[in-house]
Amino acid sequence: MKKTLSLLLLLFLMNTVRAQRQNTYFFKNNGRQVTLRDSADFIRIIQEPDPGSTHFKLKEYYTDGTEKVAGYISRIFPLVYEGSYRTFNQQGKRMDSVYYLHGKITGQASYYYPDGQLRELREYPAPQVESNSGQEMAPPPKSKLIYWADSTGKVLVRAGNGYFIKTYQKGEKDEFTVEGQYANGYKTGEWKMKSLSGNDQYKEFFEDGKMQKGERVKDGNTYVYTQETEKPEFESGLKDLYKYIGKGLRYPADAVEKGISGTVGLSFVVEKDGQVTDLLVSNSVYPSLDQEAFRILKNCPKWKPGKEHGIPVRVRYNLPVTFSFGR
Template sequence: MKVKFILLFFILSSNLLLAQKPASRMFYLDSLWNETEEVNFKYYRIIKDYYADQPLHEVLDYYENDTLQMRGSTSSVDRIIKEGLFVFYYKNGKRKTVANYQENKLTGKEFEWYENGNKKSVGEYILSSDKFEPSILVLNQYWDKEGQQKVIDGNGDYEESDDSFFAAGKVSNGLKTGEWKGEDKKSKLQFIENYNNGILVSGISTDSINVPHHYEKIYTKPRPRKGIEHFYKYIGKNFNFTKQTEGRYGKVVLLFYIEKDGKASDFKVLRTADPDLDEEAIRLISNYPEWESGTYRGIKSRFSFTIPISIQSPQ
């Protein structure tokens, strides 16, 4: 009897261990923060309690040398949707930024430091009334790299800069005002912008071959040219079910890119409905001819696009 009990306990324990999914999941990321293979990674990400059904999941990003790069919470494991307090770090381990997010948008107080630990800025983000527009920064204090305070109580000269980006201009009552000039080395462009009370009035960028581009928004996101309703009607009308997929249903979440010419590419299934249903959804989106490309400072650019599709097979 004792032998049988031990054997039964071993079988039940083994089945339980096999059924349990790991509490966390790790992803390797390249220099552009896209998922990649281990041999190419520059960062890696750990999402805690990845398989648990809960409103928030702790997310931690690390540099390739295992130094923490970011700590915060996401409301989705399919893609990062920042919620609450986030802390960012330099590769040397020192704090870079402390900020708050609401549905992936900056909101509330933000504190920044330089890589040597000296304070850089104190500001506050205000959510835009337009949910598609970024939050507005009200800058209260700013110090340059030499420790000189350039913005005092919301008034003065301010510089935004990192390894590949630079912009400089004046702030009044904490808001960008007048003419701002800058350069984006990654996008190979220079720009001049005019602001009024923190709102972009107009901008002109010059690309790598000296062609000017006028704009009134820094970003315009890619979208179906005839609207999202037309897109979903297209999916519903043209989705093909085979004998193998009859009776199947589910929700697929796809990440893909809209290229400069408006074509969809580089699909990734973030949440699967069924492998065959996923493939049919990818086929339809690839063939959809009515995408409008996104722009960055007036220049057509490659953007990622995430979309959920609920699929129900006809009975």
């Protein structure tokens, strides 16, 4: 009798797993979706929510089968992360462990060195929600550093206080040292960076984590700024970008005839001069829709480039383009 009950239970569990449909996708590391497993750098599996849940299970694997990502999402494209989220390197070592709410990191987050040693702990604010409308508001744009240790295990920041110093290499050309004081989890006072070659350095001044001013000298040129980083931006703003897309987009006749709609994901690089390059489809819907989304972005005007510490840098940007019959 016990054997019969065990067999029935096993069959029930197997049927339950089968009932939870899942989709498998193949991706390159630059975010481009490919059709063949042999062409992929990693594999993404999205499984339908468990009974009573609204969140999809998200799993990613390196091509050798090693786990890369484990988490949950509330939307498939673009991915909106929810709840516990962990990443691993190809050696199976944990790289980070964070918690998401409405696609934004909240609460305490842990980050690790490639050997699995704890590097830092950060505290992120919770997304704020308007009580009347239920609409999410942007959270404060800063996190608190709680703990930081160098690669030897020496703790430099504890309980949000300490003197931070880090030396790193950028590419194969130069070495940089960044240093400054943390107080109550935030940068304070003077922070400075200097390259080993001496051709790149900056000084930045902070109060409670907010930059007051920065000055950078690189290759003999001086840059004055008030933000550590600036995202790329369409020359006249995001609203005008969608106006540009809406005005120029043509719904392909074959997609109209077949009633096909959906959101095409595009990924591209905004160069230092604002040019859009390396454009690719990261989420495919239908060939003609993919091609039309690609066309409209390929011909778009220049953007304002992203900046780091006052100077333009190359930044990869992701953009959804929606085709809808109610558009």
